[in-house]
Amino acid sequence: MCKNPAMHRVVVLAISEAVGYDMQIPPAIFKAARRDGRPLYDVRICGVDDQPVRVSAGFSAVLEHGPEALDDADTVIIPGTHVEGPRRLGTLPDDIAAALDRVPAHARIMSICTGAFVLGAAGLLDGRPATTHWAHAADFRALYPRVRLDENVLFVDDGDVLSSAGLAAGADLCLHVIRADHGSEVANFAARYCVVPPWRDGGQSQFIDRPLVEPGVGSTAPTRAWALERLGEPLDLATLAAHASMSLRTFSRRFREETGLPPHTWLTRQRVLHARHLLETTDLPVDRVAAESGLGSAASLRQHLNAAIGVSPLAYRKTFSQRAGGVSERVETHR
Structure with missing residues (x-):
């Protein structure tokens, strides 16, 4: 600090x-x-x-x-x-x-x-x-x-x-x-x-001995961009693969090659990041934050946030919303 x-x-x-x-x-x-x-x-x-x-x-x-x-x-x-x-x-x-x-x-x-x-x-x-x-x-x-x-x-x-x-x-x-x-x-x-990514998923392993996508072969990047605009919607592997016009197996393999992560893990991380952004910048109740980030319920959001950074949504909001210029203390009453 x-x-x-x-x-x-x-x-x-x-x-x-x-x-x-x-x-x-x-x-x-x-x-x-x-x-x-x-x-x-x-x-x-x-x-x-x-x-x-x-x-x-x-x-x-x-x-x-x-x-x-x-x-x-x-x-x-x-x-x-x-x-x-x-x-x-x-x-x-x-x-x-x-x-x-x-x-x-x-x-x-x-x-x-x-x-x-x-x-x-x-x-x-x-x-x-x-x-x-x-x-x-x-x-x-x-x-x-x-x-x-x-x-x-x-x-x-x-x-x-x-x-x-x-x-x-x-x-x-x-x-x-x-x-x-x-x-x-x-x-x-x-x-x-x-002009750099605000957050990169995965670790160094995604950059070690990993082949480049061959020219002409479809990328999952457009689907990832599409998913980021719809984090609050139900998104499963079949939906993502269909958007990319790939089979489930090809999409999963290509996705891991390009990001170093399975699609479900990547999607969960993006939802947690979006939930953190909403906790910092809005006074939405925690259950609304969970819904709009695609994590479902307030209990699910608490579980995922605690696993990611070891704090509850209310503790996170209290710390970071004030530091970022401030959401009112009244948000702590939301459950």
């Missing part, structure tokens, strides 16, 4: 040799998070010293801030890096250790891709769940066996320490944090501005 939601300071600690794509994700995403045109995050990039940071794309970056920027950070993000000690030896160089020592105790710490190796070397992930790029999972486990690594997910939120998978998963994590801090409306605006 933000220490100061009005202007939360995010500091990206770039470590040579930094992955440039990872380094640029947090400024792009967090600076796009606004409410009523007002920025919600102050984003800065710093190094472990005042020297230019080498970037893996073949250039060096002259940063405006040194490690002193970490002193008043609310969130610190370690992007991917090729630094030798954490990546190859399981050790933490003195300059990185000194920079991390400057991070305030209250700060939230995040990693993108191989930035998790730095957190692992610092001991910040010992005994905790985390993720990193699937291609580096074996190396990570060998160096940091005390970490509960899961390379099958896009990101892991363990409260004050969060980690994401490779590259674009850093955007997923940043949007997740914005959503947790300020609600779906702000996160969705940031996603639209950056």
Whole structure:
């Protein structure tokens, strides 16, 4: 949770040799998070010293801030890096250790891709769940066996320490944090501005050794778009397959190839996401939210929401509607 939601300071600690794509994700995403045109995050990039940071794309970056920027950070993000000690030896160089020592105790710490190796070397992930790029999972486990690594997910939120998978998963994590801090409306605006999906289903496994759809072969994408406009209607596998003009077997296989999920699992996740949006942005009674999102009853909504994020609809609404600018307290009387 933000220490100061009005202007939360995010500091990206770039470590040579930094992955440039990872380094640029947090400024792009967090600076796009606004409410009523007002920025919600102050984003800065710093190094472990005042020297230019080498970037893996073949250039060096002259940063405006040194490690002193970490002193008043609310969130610190370690992007991917090729630094030798954490990546190859399981050790933490003195300059990185000194920079991390400057991070305030209250700060939230995040990693993108191989930035998790730095957190692992610092001991910040010992005994905790985390993720990193699937291609580096074996190396990570060998160096940091005390970490509960899961390379099958896009990101892991363990409260004050969060980690994401490779590259674009850093955007997923940043949007997740914005959503947790300020609600779906702000996160969705940031996603639209950056022209990225506000939420991606599935995990890293959907991107590993999965064949591309052959040209000329039908896609389930139009049917998915069609279903998203009709979440409150009865939608079963036969209905979806018929819309796609495919057999049940072909549709199920194609759907899993394209999304990494079975149709029913994907549809349930979309309905839960829509229910969360309605809880945040409307004062509809919980049973109406359940009906309009296609989850049926208030009891079903409670079950699905609790399974997804561990809270009840009323608790979710109380937290996120207020943070997103507010639905009246009277909604708590709806059952």
